[in-house]
Amino acid sequence: MQIPKLKPNTDNNFFLMAGPCAIEGEEIVLRIAERIVKITDQLNIPYIFKGSYRKANRSRLDSFTGIGDEKALKILEKVGKEFGVPTVTDIHESGEAAMAASYVDVLQIPAFLCRQTDLLIAAAKTGKTVNVKKGQFLSAGSMKYAVDKIVENGNTNVILTDRGNSFGYQDLIVDFRGIPEMRAFNVPVVMDCTHSLQQPNQASGVTGGKPALIETIAKAAIAVGADGLFIETHPDLANAKSDAANMLQLDLLEGLLQKLVRVRQAVI
Known part of the structure; x- marks a missing residue:
């Protein structure tokens, strides 16, 4: 699997998708990107900048959804050009695939939509790398069919991302057996370390989280x-x-990644 513009990985390191939940504005996005690029360059971690141009899945009607599709996508495009890194964003409907693909390098399929055949096919046909998040309601083995839908439409650049499994009505749990199981499909597998710690469906209408467990x-x-x-x-x-309850404070990212690089070196 090749992701456009991803820097060479000479240390056999893991790669990182990171950034804010949503594109809130140009200044803060560029500040976040600059900081993460500096950290990942120092640690030789291949990096993809993440930011949602629109948040379609919100609990409450008054929740923040975005600053405007084109405006946000242009900011993502600017990040890619200014820092020389690939970018990833979510799409929610088939008609968004071609639009988003003209600005970013990786199209992400949200977990709740991972079975939507038309959406997967539309993403596949852009030729971009497609990152499919595993549904909270699916087994790891079931994700083979999401991969098949993309590959059988002529696109072999597929990533699968685990983001936990529904555990009761208001919690998630991670079954780490799913990582090797999905890797057996011959695609890279990513762990979503922040969304897997969400506590959805809170009475307030705002999703909670357990960010202390990200590490x-x-x-x-x-x-x-x-x-x-x-x-x-x-x-x-x-x-x-958006998603403040389960994001990582940016100042903590460097120390965390330093530890994770050492873990990676110990297990490879």
Whole structure:
């Protein structure tokens, strides 16, 4: 699997998808990207900048959904050009695939939509790498069919991302057996270390989370062979407009990645 513009990985390291949950504005996005690029360059971690141009799955009607599709996508495009890194964003409907593909390098299929055949086919036909998040309601083995839908439409650049399994009504749990099981499909497998710690369906209508366990999830994922990690991060969680409850404070990212590089070196 090749991701366009991904820097060479000379240390056999994991790769990282990281950035804010949502594109909130150009200044803060560029600041986050600059910081993560500096850290990943120092640690020789191949890096993909992540940011959602629109948040379609929100609990409450008054939740932040975005600053405008084209405006946000242009910011993502600017990140890619200015820092020389690939970018990834979610798409939610088939008609969005071609639009988003003209700005970013990787199209992400949200977990709740991973069985939507038309969406997967539309993403596949753009020729971009497609990152499919495993549904909270699916087994790891079931993701073979998502891979098949993309590959059988002429696109072999597929990534699978685990983001935990539904555990009751308001919690998630990670079954780390799923990482080697999905790797057997001959695609890179990523662990979403932040969304897997969400506590959805809270009475307030705002998703909760357990960010103190991000390091635990990340270490375990690397130990069992994850090819990459997905981490949402923000420099000002108190004012983040989306998913503040489970993102990683940006100042903590460097120390975490230093530990994870050592774990990776110990297990390869």
